[in-house]
Amino acid sequence: MPESSTAHAAHPHRAGLRVIAVYEIIKTTCLVLIAAAAFHLDRTQNFEQLVHWLKHLPLTDSSGLRWRLVSALVDFGPSRFVAIGMVSLGYAVLFGIEGIGLLMGKYWAEWFTVIATSSLIPLELYEVLMHFGWLQLAALVGNIVIVIYLVRVAVQTREARKVLARTHSH
Structure with missing residues (x-):
């Protein structure tokens, strides 16, 4: 039986489904942004600029946290950001399908x-x-x-x- 728009409008859980759909779309958007950043950081020059910026960031209270972050980034290296980007895009597609499907009822x-x-x-x-x-x-x-x-x-x-x-x- 085909899904009709009148059945969707009368769906007693429509508001709850919309909330979940919006949540899934927000996750999708965040993951696409993470993927874009990751693909940008896979270039050695961009990666080194980020590390340089973090090293010279004028934060007095959080310098311990800053140096741990710099150290973790250096250990991680720019080449692993491609994998992060691919995984992020994969999850973005999954969450996007969920969100759009739920929004469409x-x-x-x-x-x-x-x-x-x-x-x-x-x-x-x-x-x-x-x-x-x-x-x-x-x-x-x-x-x-x-x-x-x-x-x-x-x-x-x-x-x-x-x-x-x-x-x-x-």
Whole structure:
């Protein structure tokens, strides 16, 4: 049965799905920006300019943090930024598909987002357990809530579609 725009307008979870879609699109935008920066830093000259700028940044209170960042960047090297850019773009495509599909009210997008988000939960759990941070914990809890919510919505949507199909066939 084709999805109609009237069914989308009457969808009781439309606002929740829009919030999740906007969240996915924000993640997509951030990842595209990270990829652009990473591809820019893969050039030795750009990388060396960033390191030079960080070394000469006039910050008195955070100089310890600055030197750790400079050291980490030097150890990391410019060549690894291509990999970061590629991974960032891959995730951007995934999150973009989720966000656009949800904004368009596509039923498949609900399950696509459930599968994609669920697949990342073990990695997020590992990160929280091994390198605790409030941001990682918030992301983990947020993604668990999104998965539970979308499963409930998708199951309700499926049931509603069955009822709607039965009423139209009579």
